[in-house]
Amino acid sequence: MGIQRHVVTPREDFYRLYSAAQVDAVADSLSLRAEFPYQLTYLGEGSEMWRAGEVPSNPDLVPMLRDINSLLTRHAEQLLALAPPSSPIQIVDLGPGTTRPVRGLIRHLLEGNRLAGYRAVDISAEILELARENLQSEFPDHAENFELWHGDFTGPDLKRVLAPERTSGHSGADPFRFVILAGGTLYNFAEPNQVLRQVRSAMSDHDVLLLTLRIDVGSDRPAFMKQVSVGGPHKPQQLAGLDLLAIDRSWYVTETGFDRMRSEIFVRARFLEPVTVTFDAEGGSRTVSFEPEDTVVVWRYLYQDSAAVADQLTDCGLQVRVLEHGQDSQVVLVAATPAP
Numbered sequence: 001m002g003i004q005r006h007v008v009t010p011r012e013d014f015y016r017l018y019s020a021a022q023v024d025a026v027a028d029s030l031s032l033r034a035e036f037p038y039q040l041t042y043l044g045e046g047s048e049m050w051r052a053g054e055v056p057s058n059p060d061l062v063p064m065l066r067d068i069n070s071l072l073t074r075h076a077e078q079l080l081a082l083a084p085p086s087s088p089i090q091i092v093d094l095g096p097g098t099t100r101p102v103r104g105l106i107r108h109l110l111e112g113n114r115l116a117g118y119r120a121v122d123i124s125a126e127i128l129e130l131a132r133e134n135l136q137s138e139f140p141d142h143a144e145n146f147e148l149w150h151g152d153f154t155g156p157d158l159k160r161v162l163a164p165e166r167t168s169g170h171s172g173a174d175p176f177r178f179v180i181l182a183g184g185t186l187y188n189f190a191e192p193n194q195v196l197r198q199v200r201s202a203m204s205d206h207d208v209l210l211l212t213l214r215i216d217v218g219s220d221r222p223a224f225m226k227q228v229s230v231g232g233p234h235k236p237q238q239l240a241g242l243d244l245l246a247i248d249r250s251w252y253v254t255e256t257g258f259d260r261m262r263s264e265i266f267v268r269a270r271f272l273e274p275v276t277v278t279f280d281a282e283g284g285s286r287t288v289s290f291e292p293e294d295t296v297v298v299w300r301y302l303y304q305d306s307a308a309v310a311d312q313l314t315d316c317g318l319q320v321r322v323l324e325h326g327q328d329s330q331v332v333l334v335a336a337t338p339a340p
Helices: 012-017 020-033 038-042 044-051 059-074 076-080 100-111 125-138 157-161 192-202 236-244 306-315
Strands: 006-008 089-094 115-122 147-150 176-181 207-214 252-259 264-271 275-281 284-290 295-302 318-325 331-338
Touching (some): 012 236, 020 038, 020 275, 059 100, 076 100, 076 318, 089 100, 100 115, 115 157, 236 264, 236 295, 306 331
Parallel strands (some): 006 275
Antiparallel strands (some): 252 264, 264 295, 318 331
16 A cells, blocks of 8 residues: 555645735745745744744854844945945835844944935735834834835835835935845845846836845855755744645655755755645635655755856846955855946
8 A cells, every 4th residue: 555645735824824826826836846935934933033033053154144244234334435425325125034134234324314214125024023123122213214014025016115215304315225135035035036137127226236145155065065964954934834734744854955056055845755735726726746755945045156146146237336255255245236
Protein backbone atom coordinates (compact mmCIF):
# COMPACT_ATOMS: atom_id res chain seq x y z
CA MET A 1 0.00 0.00 0.00
CA GLY A 2 1.21 3.50 -0.79
CA ILE A 3 1.42 6.41 1.58
CA GLN A 4 -2.01 7.90 2.30
CA ARG A 5 -2.55 11.34 0.79
CA HIS A 6 -3.26 14.18 3.18
CA VAL A 7 -6.12 16.39 1.95
CA VAL A 8 -6.36 19.66 3.87
CA THR A 9 -8.06 23.04 3.69
CA PRO A 10 -6.41 26.25 4.95
CA ARG A 11 -7.08 27.26 8.53
CA GLU A 12 -9.94 29.65 9.23
CA ASP A 13 -7.50 32.45 10.05
CA PHE A 14 -6.00 32.11 6.56
CA TYR A 15 -9.20 33.51 5.06
CA ARG A 16 -9.48 36.17 7.78
CA LEU A 17 -5.91 37.25 7.17
CA TYR A 18 -5.88 37.41 3.37
CA SER A 19 -8.18 39.12 0.89
CA ALA A 20 -9.77 37.10 -1.91
CA ALA A 21 -7.14 38.45 -4.32
CA GLN A 22 -4.35 37.42 -1.96
CA VAL A 23 -5.84 33.93 -1.58
CA ASP A 24 -5.76 33.63 -5.36
CA ALA A 25 -2.19 34.93 -5.39
CA VAL A 26 -1.12 32.25 -2.89
CA ALA A 27 -2.79 29.49 -4.91
CA ASP A 28 -1.28 30.79 -8.16
CA SER A 29 2.19 31.07 -6.67
CA LEU A 30 2.06 27.53 -5.26
CA SER A 31 0.72 26.12 -8.53
CA LEU A 32 2.89 28.05 -10.99
CA ARG A 33 6.07 28.73 -9.00
CA ALA A 34 5.97 26.14 -6.19
CA GLU A 35 6.43 29.04 -3.78
CA PHE A 36 4.54 30.65 -0.91
CA PRO A 37 4.81 34.45 -1.40
CA TYR A 38 7.16 35.48 1.39
CA GLN A 39 5.83 39.04 1.62
CA LEU A 40 2.48 37.65 2.78
CA THR A 41 4.07 35.96 5.80
CA TYR A 42 4.47 39.38 7.45
CA LEU A 43 0.72 39.47 8.10
CA GLY A 44 -0.85 38.08 11.27
CA GLU A 45 1.31 35.75 13.34
CA GLY A 46 4.26 36.24 11.02
CA SER A 47 4.61 39.83 12.21
CA GLU A 48 5.40 38.69 15.74
CA MET A 49 9.02 37.96 14.82
CA TRP A 50 9.50 41.71 14.34
CA ARG A 51 7.96 42.48 17.70
CA ALA A 52 10.30 39.93 19.27
CA GLY A 53 13.28 41.95 18.02
CA GLU A 54 14.19 40.23 14.75
CA VAL A 55 16.44 37.77 16.53
CA PRO A 56 18.04 35.67 13.76
CA SER A 57 18.32 31.90 13.97
CA ASN A 58 22.06 32.35 13.43
CA PRO A 59 23.65 34.50 16.21
CA ASP A 60 26.59 35.23 13.90
CA LEU A 61 24.28 37.53 11.90
CA VAL A 62 23.60 39.90 14.82
CA PRO A 63 26.62 42.21 14.14
CA MET A 64 25.69 42.27 10.44
CA LEU A 65 22.12 43.32 11.25
CA ARG A 66 23.40 46.12 13.47
CA ASP A 67 25.66 47.25 10.65
CA ILE A 68 22.95 47.24 8.00
CA ASN A 69 20.62 49.12 10.37
CA SER A 70 23.14 51.95 10.79
CA LEU A 71 24.17 52.47 7.15
CA LEU A 72 21.69 55.27 6.38
CA THR A 73 22.74 57.20 9.47
CA ARG A 74 26.48 56.85 8.96
CA HIS A 75 26.26 58.12 5.38
CA ALA A 76 23.54 60.74 5.92
CA GLU A 77 25.69 63.70 4.86
CA GLN A 78 26.86 61.87 1.74
CA LEU A 79 23.23 61.23 0.83
CA LEU A 80 22.24 64.83 1.49
CA ALA A 81 24.94 65.90 -0.96
CA LEU A 82 22.75 64.43 -3.71
CA ALA A 83 20.03 66.97 -2.91
CA PRO A 84 20.06 70.73 -3.58
CA PRO A 85 21.58 72.63 -0.62
CA SER A 86 19.12 73.23 2.23
CA SER A 87 16.24 71.58 0.35
CA PRO A 88 13.57 69.86 2.46
CA ILE A 89 13.77 66.05 2.47
CA GLN A 90 10.79 63.76 2.54
CA ILE A 91 11.30 60.09 3.40
CA VAL A 92 9.12 57.46 1.73
CA ASP A 93 9.73 54.13 3.45
CA LEU A 94 8.63 51.10 1.41
CA GLY A 95 8.14 48.21 3.83
CA PRO A 96 9.30 49.92 7.05
CA GLY A 97 9.48 46.88 9.33
CA THR A 98 10.60 48.03 12.77
CA THR A 99 11.81 51.37 11.25
CA ARG A 100 15.16 50.62 12.89
CA PRO A 101 17.23 51.27 9.73
CA VAL A 102 15.68 54.69 9.09
CA ARG A 103 15.32 56.17 12.58
CA GLY A 104 18.84 57.55 12.72
CA LEU A 105 18.36 59.27 9.35
CA ILE A 106 15.08 60.78 10.58
CA ARG A 107 16.84 62.15 13.66
CA HIS A 108 19.67 63.57 11.55
CA LEU A 109 17.19 65.39 9.30
CA LEU A 110 15.18 66.70 12.26
CA GLU A 111 18.31 68.07 13.92
CA GLY A 112 19.22 69.87 10.69
CA ASN A 113 15.64 71.12 10.18
CA ARG A 114 15.56 69.28 6.85
CA LEU A 115 12.77 66.72 7.37
CA ALA A 116 9.76 67.64 5.24
CA GLY A 117 7.84 64.51 6.22
CA TYR A 118 7.92 60.76 6.69
CA ARG A 119 5.61 58.37 4.90
CA ALA A 120 5.63 54.57 5.14
CA VAL A 121 3.59 51.94 3.32
CA ASP A 122 3.33 48.26 4.20
CA ILE A 123 1.12 45.34 3.29
CA SER A 124 0.90 44.30 6.96
CA ALA A 125 -1.32 46.25 9.35
CA GLU A 126 0.51 44.58 12.24
CA ILE A 127 3.90 45.76 10.98
CA LEU A 128 2.55 49.28 10.54
CA GLU A 129 1.32 49.31 14.14
CA LEU A 130 4.77 48.19 15.32
CA ALA A 131 6.37 50.90 13.17
CA ARG A 132 3.99 53.49 14.64
CA GLU A 133 4.82 52.43 18.21
CA ASN A 134 8.56 52.66 17.55
CA LEU A 135 8.32 56.07 15.88
CA GLN A 136 6.16 57.47 18.68
CA SER A 137 8.62 56.22 21.26
CA GLU A 138 11.64 57.63 19.39
CA PHE A 139 10.10 60.90 18.18
CA PRO A 140 7.25 61.80 20.56
CA ASP A 141 7.14 65.41 19.40
CA HIS A 142 6.98 64.61 15.69
CA ALA A 143 5.48 61.16 15.10
CA GLU A 144 1.88 62.40 15.00
CA ASN A 145 2.76 64.08 11.69
CA PHE A 146 4.26 60.92 10.21
CA GLU A 147 2.05 59.08 7.70
CA LEU A 148 1.74 55.29 7.77
CA TRP A 149 -0.32 53.78 4.96
CA HIS A 150 -1.70 50.26 4.71
CA GLY A 151 -1.10 49.17 1.12
CA ASP A 152 0.93 47.12 -1.34
CA PHE A 153 3.84 49.07 -2.81
CA THR A 154 4.35 46.38 -5.46
CA GLY A 155 0.95 47.29 -6.91
CA PRO A 156 -1.14 50.39 -7.63
CA ASP A 157 -0.60 51.78 -4.11
CA LEU A 158 2.96 52.70 -5.11
CA LYS A 159 1.89 55.57 -7.36
CA ARG A 160 -0.42 56.82 -4.63
CA VAL A 161 2.32 56.88 -2.01
CA LEU A 162 4.76 58.53 -4.44
CA ALA A 163 2.29 61.07 -5.80
CA PRO A 164 3.83 64.59 -5.98
CA GLU A 165 3.05 66.68 -2.93
CA ARG A 166 3.96 70.17 -1.88
CA THR A 167 4.98 70.39 1.74
CA SER A 168 4.26 73.47 3.85
CA GLY A 169 6.79 74.90 6.24
CA HIS A 170 9.64 74.90 3.73
CA SER A 171 8.81 77.92 1.55
CA GLY A 172 6.32 75.81 -0.45
CA ALA A 173 9.15 74.08 -2.33
CA ASP A 174 8.81 70.55 -3.68
CA PRO A 175 10.66 68.28 -1.24
CA PHE A 176 13.55 66.18 -2.39
CA ARG A 177 12.62 62.59 -1.61
CA PHE A 178 14.53 59.61 -0.29
CA VAL A 179 12.63 56.48 -1.36
CA ILE A 180 13.87 53.68 0.88
CA LEU A 181 13.92 49.88 0.57
CA ALA A 182 15.93 48.94 3.64
CA GLY A 183 17.18 45.73 5.15
CA GLY A 184 17.26 43.70 1.95
CA THR A 185 13.48 44.03 1.45
CA LEU A 186 13.92 44.22 -2.33
CA TYR A 187 15.74 40.90 -2.58
CA ASN A 188 13.07 38.92 -0.74
CA PHE A 189 10.78 39.26 -3.76
CA ALA A 190 10.61 36.55 -6.40
CA GLU A 191 11.01 39.20 -9.13
CA PRO A 192 13.10 42.07 -7.70
CA ASN A 193 13.68 43.57 -11.17
CA GLN A 194 9.94 43.95 -11.64
CA VAL A 195 9.69 45.74 -8.28
CA LEU A 196 12.62 48.00 -9.21
CA ARG A 197 11.04 48.94 -12.53
CA GLN A 198 7.75 49.74 -10.81
CA VAL A 199 9.52 51.95 -8.30
CA ARG A 200 11.54 53.63 -11.05
CA SER A 201 8.40 54.38 -13.08
CA ALA A 202 6.76 56.05 -10.06
CA MET A 203 9.81 58.12 -9.07
CA SER A 204 10.24 61.75 -10.03
CA ASP A 205 13.41 63.71 -10.81
CA HIS A 206 13.36 64.84 -7.16
CA ASP A 207 13.77 61.28 -5.84
CA VAL A 208 16.72 59.15 -4.79
CA LEU A 209 16.24 55.43 -4.26
CA LEU A 210 18.12 54.13 -1.20
CA LEU A 211 18.78 50.41 -0.72
CA THR A 212 20.54 48.57 2.09
CA LEU A 213 21.52 45.04 1.15
CA ARG A 214 23.60 42.07 2.06
CA ILE A 215 25.85 41.14 -0.86
CA ASP A 216 28.22 38.34 -1.85
CA VAL A 217 31.88 39.27 -1.40
CA GLY A 218 33.15 35.80 -2.31
CA SER A 219 34.35 34.94 1.18
CA ASP A 220 32.87 33.90 4.53
CA ARG A 221 30.13 32.10 2.65
CA PRO A 222 27.84 29.93 4.78
CA ALA A 223 28.27 26.17 4.41
CA PHE A 224 24.83 25.72 2.85
CA MET A 225 26.03 27.61 -0.24
CA LYS A 226 28.17 24.57 -1.08
CA GLN A 227 25.83 21.84 0.11
CA VAL A 228 22.12 22.02 0.93
CA SER A 229 21.52 21.96 4.68
CA VAL A 230 18.57 19.87 5.86
CA GLY A 231 16.64 21.16 8.84
CA GLY A 232 17.82 24.77 8.72
CA PRO A 233 18.93 27.35 9.40
CA HIS A 234 15.60 29.06 8.99
CA LYS A 235 13.39 31.48 10.89
CA PRO A 236 10.10 30.21 12.33
CA GLN A 237 8.04 32.74 10.37
CA GLN A 238 9.38 31.31 7.12
CA LEU A 239 7.09 28.34 7.73
CA ALA A 240 4.12 30.50 8.75
CA GLY A 241 2.55 30.29 5.29
CA LEU A 242 2.55 26.49 5.24
CA ASP A 243 1.18 26.49 8.79
CA LEU A 244 -1.75 28.63 7.62
CA LEU A 245 -2.42 26.08 4.88
CA ALA A 246 -2.71 23.40 7.61
CA ILE A 247 0.29 21.53 6.21
CA ASP A 248 1.74 19.66 9.18
CA ARG A 249 5.46 20.19 9.72
CA SER A 250 5.98 16.42 10.00
CA TRP A 251 4.96 16.04 6.34
CA TYR A 252 8.09 17.79 5.05
CA VAL A 253 11.67 18.66 5.87
CA THR A 254 13.22 22.09 5.44
CA GLU A 255 16.27 22.68 3.25
CA THR A 256 18.48 25.75 3.06
CA GLY A 257 20.78 26.20 0.09
CA PHE A 258 22.00 28.30 -2.82
CA ASP A 259 20.65 28.30 -6.37
CA ARG A 260 23.67 29.15 -8.54
CA MET A 261 21.59 29.68 -11.68
CA ARG A 262 19.48 32.37 -9.99
CA SER A 263 22.16 33.56 -7.52
CA GLU A 264 19.66 33.07 -4.71
CA ILE A 265 19.79 31.74 -1.19
CA PHE A 266 16.61 29.80 -0.49
CA VAL A 267 14.68 28.00 2.22
CA ARG A 268 12.29 25.39 0.91
CA ALA A 269 10.08 22.57 2.16
CA ARG A 270 10.68 19.14 0.64
CA PHE A 271 7.61 16.94 1.00
CA LEU A 272 7.92 13.51 2.56
CA GLU A 273 4.25 12.62 2.05
CA PRO A 274 1.64 13.46 -0.61
CA VAL A 275 -0.46 16.53 0.24
CA THR A 276 -3.38 18.24 -1.46
CA VAL A 277 -4.57 21.69 -0.40
CA THR A 278 -8.11 22.71 -1.38
CA PHE A 279 -8.72 26.47 -1.59
CA ASP A 280 -12.03 28.29 -1.44
CA ALA A 281 -10.90 30.83 -4.04
CA GLU A 282 -12.77 33.75 -5.61
CA GLY A 283 -13.47 31.84 -8.81
CA GLY A 284 -14.52 28.66 -7.00
CA SER A 285 -12.78 25.75 -5.36
CA ARG A 286 -9.29 24.87 -6.59
CA THR A 287 -6.62 22.43 -5.47
CA VAL A 288 -2.83 22.35 -5.38
CA SER A 289 -1.12 19.01 -4.88
CA PHE A 290 2.39 17.97 -3.86
CA GLU A 291 4.05 14.60 -4.17
CA PRO A 292 6.94 13.22 -2.10
CA GLU A 293 10.19 14.99 -3.15
CA ASP A 294 8.29 18.03 -4.48
CA THR A 295 9.56 21.30 -3.01
CA VAL A 296 7.98 24.65 -2.13
CA VAL A 297 10.15 27.74 -1.64
CA VAL A 298 9.20 29.65 1.51
CA TRP A 299 11.97 32.28 1.43
CA ARG A 300 14.48 33.55 -1.09
CA TYR A 301 17.18 36.22 -1.16
CA LEU A 302 19.03 37.37 -4.26
CA TYR A 303 22.71 37.12 -3.30
CA GLN A 304 24.99 38.86 -5.77
CA ASP A 305 28.13 41.01 -5.71
CA SER A 306 28.26 44.81 -5.85
CA ALA A 307 28.97 44.89 -9.60
CA ALA A 308 25.88 42.79 -10.28
CA VAL A 309 23.81 45.08 -8.02
CA ALA A 310 24.95 48.12 -10.04
CA ASP A 311 24.20 46.33 -13.33
CA GLN A 312 20.75 45.38 -12.09
CA LEU A 313 19.90 48.98 -11.21
CA THR A 314 21.18 50.17 -14.59
CA ASP A 315 19.02 47.58 -16.38
CA CYS A 316 16.01 48.93 -14.46
CA GLY A 317 16.58 52.54 -15.52
CA LEU A 318 18.49 53.77 -12.48
CA GLN A 319 21.93 55.33 -12.14
CA VAL A 320 24.08 54.44 -9.12
CA ARG A 321 25.29 57.57 -7.34
CA VAL A 322 26.58 56.09 -4.08
CA LEU A 323 27.70 52.57 -3.20
CA GLU A 324 29.23 52.31 0.27
CA HIS A 325 30.18 49.19 2.19
CA GLY A 326 29.40 48.92 5.86
CA GLN A 327 31.89 48.04 8.56
CA ASP A 328 31.09 44.48 7.51
CA SER A 329 31.98 44.38 3.82
CA GLN A 330 29.01 42.12 3.14
CA VAL A 331 26.48 44.93 3.62
CA VAL A 332 26.13 47.96 1.35
CA LEU A 333 24.21 51.17 1.00
CA VAL A 334 23.25 52.03 -2.57
CA ALA A 335 21.80 55.36 -3.70
CA ALA A 336 20.43 55.58 -7.23
CA THR A 337 18.59 58.21 -9.24
CA PRO A 338 16.49 57.89 -12.41
CA ALA A 339 18.79 57.55 -15.40
CA PRO A 340 18.64 60.45 -17.85
